[in-house]
Amino acid sequence: MRLPRSALSVIRVLCGAAARILRRVNGLLSPDLSRVPGVLGRIAQERAGDYREASPDLGPARPAARRFEAVLNGPALALIAEVKRASPSQGAIAPLDPAVAARAYEMGGAAAISVLTEPRHFDGNPQALHDVIGAVTLPVLRKDFVVHPAMLREAAEWNASAALLMVSVLGEATGAYLEMAHHLGLDALVEVHDEAELEVALESGARIIGVNNRDLKTLEIDLAVSPRLIRQARKRGFAGLLVAESGYRTPQEIAEIRRLADAVLVGSSLAGSGDLGAAARQLMTP
Numbered sequence: 001m002r003l004p005r006s007a008l009s010v011i012r013v014l015c016g017a018a019a020r021i022l023r024r025v026n027g028l029l030s031p032d033l034s035r036v037p038g039v040l041g042r043i044a045q046e047r048a049g050d051y052r053e054a055s056p057d058l059g060p061a062r063p064a065a066r067r068f069e070a071v072l073n074g075p076a077l078a079l080i081a082e083v084k085r086a087s088p089s090q091g092a093i094a095p096l097d098p099a100v101a102a103r104a105y106e107m108g109g110a111a112a113i114s115v116l117t118e119p120r121h122f123d124g125n126p127q128a129l130h131d132v133i134g135a136v137t138l139p140v141l142r143k144d145f146v147v148h149p150a151m152l153r154e155a156a157e158w159n160a161s162a163a164l165l166m167v168s169v170l171g172e173a174t175g176a177y178l179e180m181a182h183h184l185g186l187d188a189l190v191e192v193h194d195e196a197e198l199e200v201a202l203e204s205g206a207r208i209i210g211v212n213n214r215d216l217k218t219l220e221i222d223l224a225v226s227p228r229l230i231r232q233a234r235k236r237g238f239a240g241l242l243v244a245e246s247g248y249r250t251p252q253e254i255a256e257i258r259r260l261a262d263a264v265l266v267g268s269s270l271a272g273s274g275d276l277g278a279a280a281r282q283l284m285t286p
């Protein structure tokens, strides 16, 4: 059967449109990491290599438990305490047993636990996440450099309550990754460091935004970043939860964000303290 010329051109236009949509969807699933500079770019590219062969299939939708979101949504500033054994800025921090560390944080009043699963620079691994989830009743955040849908599928399969999504890494793919996290029933901590990233987070429909005081390209900390961007988010009408992240070492520093943020995420100063429970309690005591 010969198709009329007009039908052929309609088919050609439709195929072109389908190819463009496919290219866009593909682009959204694979963020362009060549635009991410410095140590952050290197880590993100390494993680992309780790998951190059992984299937992007998420599997069936899972119900949203919203446990991570719920514990941050109280009247007082909540502590997300991080199991962090090493980092690019500090090198080795402490040879923590993840389960022991998480139990100490729980006793010290933490509302949630963050566990690094990145192996090369943070001495993290999936077993650390499993151990922590088995050791505490608190909701647990998978802290990694998410660059592939499989990393979210894993977080859900491993019973994490939430995953970190970094706008600095995901760029315009942030919204797509947020939808994938929600499809899997995960809460997402959508992390930003400047005004432009905050705009992306707000447009993505994030329910929880984390403001990182650490510039992940230079590793410099500026504790003025969280108050500035948290105020900005509220001014823009953001009604979700706001988390101040990185660099907090003293109750005086915590006092600066106590009335602004819903939660604070602390790693190095607690992890390297020697008595994690006492350090958590002391840090958060007004």
Ligand SMILES: O=C(O)c1ccccc1NCC(=O)[C@H](O)[C@H](O)COP(=O)(O)O
Residues within 6 Å of the ligand: 039, 040, 082, 084, 087, 088, 089, 090, 212, 214, 216, 219, 245, 246, 247, 248, 265, 266, 267, 268, 269
């Ligand atoms: O901590 C680093 O040196 C680092 C370097 C490159 C990318 C990410 C990095 N840290 C991730 C974090 O955001 C922190 O682990 C988290 O906010 C806790 O920060 P801190 O209390 O300063 O350990």
